[in-house]
Amino acid sequence: ASKQKPKHIKKLDNSVINRIAAGEIIHRPSNALKELLENSLDANASQIQVLAKDGGMKLLQIIDNGHGINREDLPLLCERFTTSKIQAYEDLEKISTYGFRGEALASISHVAHLSVITKTSDSSCAYKAKYIDGALSAGGSSEDSEPKPCAGNDGTQIIVENLFYNIPYRKQALKKTNEEYSRILDVVGKYAIHNAGVAMSCRKIGPKTIGNDVQTSKESSKPEIIRQIYGRSIADSLEKFEKDLSESVLATRFDGYASNGIFSCKKTTLLLFINNRLVENSSIRSSVEQLYSSTFPKSPKPFVYLSISIRPEYVDVNVHPTKKEVHFLNQDQIIIEVVNAIQQVLMHSNNSQVLTVQN
Ligand code: ADP
Ligand code: MG
Numbered sequence: 001a002s003k004q005k006p007k008h009i010k011k012l013d014n015s016v017i018n019r020i021a022a023g024e025i026i027h028r029p030s031n032a033l034k035e036l037l038e039n040s041l042d043a044n045a046s047q048i049q050v051l052a053k054d055g056g057m058k059l060l061q062i063i064d065n066g067h068g069i070n071r072e073d074l075p076l077l078c079e080r081f082t083t084s085k086i087q088a089y090e091d092l093e094k095i096s097t098y099g100f101r102g103e104a105l106a107s108i109s110h111v112a113h114l115s116v117i118t119k120t121s122d123s124s125c126a127y128k129a130k131y132i133d134g135a136l137s138a139g140g141s142s143e144d145s146e147p148k149p150c151a152g153n154d155g156t157q158i159i160v161e162n163l164f165y166n167i168p169y170r171k172q173a174l175k176k177t178n179e180e181y182s183r184i185l186d187v188v189g190k191y192a193i194h195n196a197g198v199a200m201s202c203r204k205i206g207p208k209t210i211g212n213d214v215q216t217s218k219e220s221s222k223p224e225i226i227r228q229i230y231g232r233s234i235a236d237s238l239e240k241f242e243k244d245l246s247e248s249v250l251a252t253r254f255d256g257y258a259s260n261g262i263f264s265c266k267k268t269t270l271l272l273f274i275n276n277r278l279v280e281n282s283s284i285r286s287s288v289e290q291l292y293s294s295t296f297p298k299s300p301k302p303f304v305y306l307s308i309s310i311r312p313e314y315v316d317v318n319v320h321p322t323k324k325e326v327h328f329l330n331q332d333q334i335i336i337e338v339v340n341a342i343q344q345v346l347m348h349s350n351n352s353q354v355l356t357v358q359n
Contacts, residue, residue: 015110015133018080019166022107024321028174029056029163030183031322032108034278036158037191038098039105040064041198042085043156046218050188050202055180057163057171059205065155068120071127074147078114078131080106094312098277101318105158106134112163113139118156126152187278188214189229193305194273196222226257226305230269234303237263239345243337250330250337251311256304258342260349261292264300271305274326275315281325287335291343306338 012020026032033056040048043066053059069077076082083102086092092100108114109131119126129147130137136145164171174180181204188202192214202214216225227235242255259265270285272278284306293299314329328334 018106018110018134021080021103022110023167023170025103025107026111026163027322028183029060029180030187032056032104032112032160032163033060033062033184034187034322035099035104035108036060036062036160037187039158040066040156041191041195042097042099043067045155045198047199048201050184050200051205052181052184052202053205055174055177056160056184057174057177057180058161060160060163060184061157063155063157065153068123068154068156069116069118070120071123071147074116074118074127074129075136077116077129078105078109078134078136080134082106092318095317096312098323105131108160109134111167112165113161115139115159115161116156117150117152117159119152119154121154125149128152185213189225190271190278192216193222193225193229193271194276194278194307196220196225222305223257230303233263234259234265234269238303239349241341241345243341245337246309246311250334251314252308252330252334252337254306254308254334254338254341256306256342258288258305258345259300259303260346261296261298261300263303264298265303266301268301269303273307274328275309275312275317276307277317277323277326279324279326283331284335284338287339288342291339295343295346304342308334308338310334 029052033050037048040062043064045064045066047065049063051059051061081102083099085097086095086100105114110133114131115128117126117128126149127147128150130139130145138145164174185202188200192200197218199218200214200216201212203212214229216228223235223238226238237259238257239260240255240257244253246253268285268289270288272281272284288302288304292302310328316327317323319325319327
């Protein structure tokens, strides 16, 4: 058989590269929302409002009262790998912001129509700009694409419309708008708990709109927000735990709330924040589940909110396109410490009559 001749290798067009990359970072509306929420928190906002239509597919809007964006930075805002948060690779070692890759807004602008209205405190007016495929765009109108002065409060409003308009199969796969909206609510709720002190709200536009689905105030405490979002029976069953090992070799500190054995959730709920990032970690999840099944006779499913702080140099945040996972040193020992701390409070909880601690 005659061999097929190899095709020539060619560099992809930038627009193709960027759309492929964007698809890796933004899988669904809740990924976009997480990025936008993190930007608002990075901008030191104390108030964040989220609005969604059709599960965020038609419209995702987020308004914050953070430090805003300088007028002269607007042309670069949605260009890939442009950021105000790091300058050198080494900065990643002591990163204290959520963002660092300058990819989120760029990615969104490659798979949706993005507009921004922003005002810094030293500017006399706000500016509005529209973006498509990484660059300022006139959005189909005959005007130029330059940012336009307009009225507005200090802070930033980002409007994302028609998500995946140019990726039909993905748009098709995300037709269950209720499910997408509940993922959005889930992200907002978890960040609201972790960032108690920042007033957050989330609601949807649509026929069944009845006020805010999440609404926290500046004064709400973590347990109060957990109560609002996960309900009374979970909130009433929570025990607080914490441990400071920052002086030890583990260089870690953690705290959180764990449900006692009285309340059994239908499924495990683990709200895990590592250095303030909402992440997943299957080892921590299974260790906590195992603790509950070996501690309580009825093997209840746990509800655990856990916030771990680790010396930034020990954490690798750049392992996943959506930053959904982070890697950290001494993972096994840290998990043992966490499980021990939760076990301690469960044993000493007032409701310990249900406990039959084994071994
Ligand atoms: P990154 O967060 O990794 O820097 P993004 O694409 O998410 O990248 O954002 C690019 C830049 O836009 C940020 O570095 C920041 O300077 C600015 N920015 C984005 N969102 C906001 C916001 N809500 N408030 C203030 N500045 C913002
Ligand atoms: Mg960001």
